Amino acid sequence: MAAAKAFDEIWGHGGPDAPRAEFAALAEWIASTPPEELARRQQSAEATFRQLGITFAVYGESEAAERIIPFDIVPRVFLPGEWKRLSEGLVQRVDAINAFLEDIYSGDQRIVKEGIIPPELIYLNEQFRPEVNGIRPPHGIWAHICGIDLVRTGPDDFFVLEDNARTPSGVSYMLENREAMIRLCPELFREFRVAAVDSYSDLLLETMRSVTPGPGKSRPVCVVLTPGHFNSAYYEHSFLADSMGIELVEAADLVVDDDIVWMQTIAGRVQVDVIYRRIDDDFLDPLTFRPDSLLGVPGLISAYRAGNVAIINAPGNGIADDKAIYSYMPEIVRFYSGGEAKLPNVETYRCREPDALQYTLDNLDQLVVKLVDGSGGYGMLVGPTATKEMIEAFRAALIAEPHRYIAQPTLALSTVPTMSEKGVAPRHVDFRPFVLTGSHGVQVVPGGLTRVALREGSLVVNSSQGGGTKDSFVLMEDVPQGQSQGDGGMQQTQVGS
Amino acid sequence: MxxxxxxxxxxxxxxxxxxxxxxxxxxxxxxxxxxxxxxxxxxxxxxxxxxxxxxxxxxxxxxxxxxxxxxxxxxxxxxxLTLESDGIVADAPEPLPPMLYLRETPRTAPGEVLAKFAREAVSGIEDRVERLRRLNTALHARFKAAPPTPDQGETVQDSFLRKTLTPRDRAQIFAAAARCCGVPARYVSGYRQREGSACAPHAWAEAHVPDLGWLSFDPEAGAIADESYVRVAVALDATGAAPxxxxxxxxxxxxxxxxxxxxxxxxxx
CATH class of the missing domain: 2.60.40.2250 (Immunoglobulin-like)
Known part of the structure; x- marks a missing residue:
């Protein structure tokens, strides 16, 4: 199994007694803090999360239980140099995603015309939305908030597993996990120079304001649009609106009149400039998308097409994070940036191609097979741990509809020391950093969401499948005494020119 | 005209x-x-x-x-002002490539019965235009014309079981059937001038043929859309082109x- 040869981010390949040199102090903290004390702190954090209502729904369970995601007290840590290289790759990737969306929706479709991507992968893909074809969003930005899912196999070996360019969730975990860590393990923050993540709300608000349509408005009105309190991510919606100090609205609070979006308030109507929507495209506007949607705002897309409102993230973005398009991301990055992708993809077999299908069918017990349009770990086969029945079921499904699947090798995912029943032990992790794009440029938030597979040897980190989360520390460069710490390690580049 | x-x-x-x-x-x-x-x-x-x-x-x-x-x-x-066109639609705004019109929508997913009907209607014929003509004739012959009704969002699978169809139902079925045969096709809403009284907007379909472009077919009339038709909107189905x-x-x-x-x-x- 992968676990045997996996790279542990703290302990390296040497185990608890021979950690990586830079992590000696952290390994010492893990070793010297009594397990029962770690367990106590962990329970305290989880009690807080339960109280706050940071829960998620498990789909497919009869009692539709709302659960909290287990929290692990041992942090995951990135060194300054590791983070710098990773950030450069993320900025390059998100720039390419925006350029790609611009090209196919409001540009000349160069990437298709020049034969880089087969046209059927775009035009026959449900994620390409003809309804928003021809719209150029305010300031030409489509993917304002990206969550890029990464896995790691060595100190500088990161691979992108998935791009999330629709409405990536999980940022509230990043923020709440950090708050819990500061409260429960203050000694770690004295020992290490950890970049702050609590400026995320300010950065998000700044990003939203920066894409206000039209000439600079001194006080643009920004809102968070939620499907409502029954949604499993409602906590995050209200948390974000609260921390940005902006209104949390439902569809009934907004009306479109004269191609302008208005918010109904006690004091009367207020024009809305920027909407951070947490509603899927399908439900956003019943006049344009699903006519039976009760969650949407009739006429919203007309206001958007008229250039009177910015929608974060832009409708139609699903085409950029579709798993079939994913396998072309190295080509997409090269096409728009002119350079090689700094962050590679995981090797991917496109089952729509006969050779790849044959290889996949011949190696099902070694591969991870995924639905092109699936998410959350549903519709996924992890060959090495699957039963014979599961493998045969996937074989039949693959033969019936090969175009719906991709396959990837099972990587030796890195591990991080994690609390377990047998004390602190290595567990596999992945990582979702958050990347914000406004009219001033692309920013990588110094932190992110680390998901951990709590079961020994498991590679599935999805919260719906028994995964947990950890805080993710990004260490800052040591600065000479007396010098300002700047903006907390934020990476920034300019978009376009 | x-x-x-x-x-x-x-x-x-x-x-x-x-x-x-x-x-x-x-x-x-x-x-x-x-x-x-x-x-x-x-x-x-x-x-x-x-x-x-x-x-x-x-x-x-x-x-x-x-x-x-x-x-x-x-x-x-x-x-x-319309001119005789032989059913060829040229120089209309085309922001999307013909391939997109191979897509199914929830309303136009053909289902087995319609797919089989479409395959049988064109079997043995190579020429794409001739295949489309056959399909048009077959849909014309199979159903009687029904008076128009407000659109309730019916699917082609349900419409196909009826004996009488509105122009809307029939146009959607044509588009779905043509797509089954690998031909990009779309729904068209508009008007048709006819002696007697027209009391509703009309609907027909267009299918794409390489070298010719978009060709119009009116399966209710069992003919192409000639100069007596005024073309207003196109989409993948009736919902997308709803007046x-x-x-x-x-x-x-x-x-x-x-x-x-x-x-x-x-x-x-």
């Missing part, structure tokens, strides 16, 4: 409405064989109209009305009255 259109849509509400918003796809565009000479969209209450285009290249008018609205009448009037889609805020029911006059002007010249 010079065609005059007068299309009235009257809503009467049992209780006053606070707000009405409608997306109208009721404005034709110019093509090589269709020139819009004059076109007006009028509404009989205090409403704001905004023009734009949708993702398929259709002209769109947004209608916004507020207040105590007890009734609303929309009147679309215009004159269009009016809207929402109202207010209680009560609505009564709908539609009157369409399509006349040939100066027929003697």
């Amino acid at each position: 010079r065609i005059a259109i007068d299309h009235r849509t009257a809503y009467r509400f049992t209780e006053p409405q606070a707000r009405i918003i409608q997306m109208l796809r009721m404005r034709p565009c110019d093509t090589r064989t269709q020139t819009v000479i004059e076109w007006r969209v009028d509404v009989d209450c205090d409403a704001r109209l905004r023009r734009s285009e949708d993702g398929f290249g259709n002209e769109v008018t947004m209608l916004y009305a507020e207040g105590r609205i007890e009734a609303l009448e929309l009147r679309v009037t215009g004159e269009v 009016i889609s809207g929402q109202r805020v207010g209680a009560g029911d609505e009564e709908l009255d539609v009157d369409v006059q399509v006349e040939q002007l100066g027929a003697e010249s």
Whole structure:
């Protein structure tokens, strides 16, 4: 199994007694803090999360239980140099995603015309939305908030597993996990120079304001649009609106009149400039998308097409994070940036191609097979741990509809020391950093969401499948005494020119 | 042919409405064989109209009305000059490639029965135009014409089981069947000038043939759409090309009255 040869981010390949040199102090903290004390702190954090209502729904369970995601007290840590290289790759990737969306929706479709991507992968893909074809969003930005899912196999070996360019969730975990860590393990923050993540709300608000349509408005009105309190991510919606100090609205609070979006308030109507929507495209506007949607705002897309409102993230973005398009991301990055992708993809077999299908069918017990349009770990086969029945079921499904699947090798995912029943032990992790794009440029938030597979040897980190989360520390460069710490390690580049 | 259109849509509400918003796809565009000479969209209450285009290249008018609205009448009037086209639609706005029109939608997923019918209708024929003609003839022969009804969002699988079909149902079935045969096809809404009274908007289909482009087929007439047709909007299905889609805020029911006059002007010249 992968676990045997996996790279542990703290302990390296040497185990608890021979950690990586830079992590000696952290390994010492893990070793010297009594397990029962770690367990106590962990329970305290989880009690807080339960109280706050940071829960998620498990789909497919009869009692539709709302659960909290287990929290692990041992942090995951990135060194300054590791983070710098990773950030450069993320900025390059998100720039390419925006350029790609611009090209196919409001540009000349160069990437298709020049034969880089087969046209059927775009035009026959449900994620390409003809309804928003021809719209150029305010300031030409489509993917304002990206969550890029990464896995790691060595100190500088990161691979992108998935791009999330629709409405990536999980940022509230990043923020709440950090708050819990500061409260429960203050000694770690004295020992290490950890970049702050609590400026995320300010950065998000700044990003939203920066894409206000039209000439600079001194006080643009920004809102968070939620499907409502029954949604499993409602906590995050209200948390974000609260921390940005902006209104949390439902569809009934907004009306479109004269191609302008208005918010109904006690004091009367207020024009809305920027909407951070947490509603899927399908439900956003019943006049344009699903006519039976009760969650949407009739006429919203007309206001958007008229250039009177910015929608974060832009409708139609699903085409950029579709798993079939994913396998072309190295080509997409090269096409728009002119350079090689700094962050590679995981090797991917496109089952729509006969050779790849044959290889996949011949190696099902070694591969991870995924639905092109699936998410959350549903519709996924992890060959090495699957039963014979599961493998045969996937074989039949693959033969019936090969175009719906991709396959990837099972990587030796890195591990991080994690609390377990047998004390602190290595567990596999992945990582979702958050990347914000406004009219001033692309920013990588110094932190992110680390998901951990709590079961020994498991590679599935999805919260719906028994995964947990950890805080993710990004260490800052040591600065000479007396010098300002700047903006907390934020990476920034300019978009376009 | 010079065609005059007068299309009235009257809503009467049992209780006053606070707000009405409608997306109208009721404005034709110019093509090589269709020139819009004059076109007006009028509404009989205090409403704001905004023009734009949708993702398929259709002209769109947004209608916004507020207040105590007890009734609303929309009147679309215009004159269009059409030329004989042999069914070929050229120089229409085409922001999307023909391939996109191979897509199914929830309403046009063919299902086994329709797919089998489509395959049988064209079996043994190589030429794409001839295949489409056969399909058109087969759909013309299979059903009787039904008087138009408001669109309830019926799927082609359900429509296909009926004996009588509205032009809308039949046009959607044509598009779904053509796609089954690997031909990009789309739904068209518009008007058809015919002796006697036309009392509703018409609907037909277009299919794409390499080297020729988009060809029109009217499976109700069992023929191509000739110069007596005025083409208004296209989409993957009837929902996407609906002349009016809207929402109202207010209680009560609505009564709908539609009157369409399509006349040939100066027929003697």
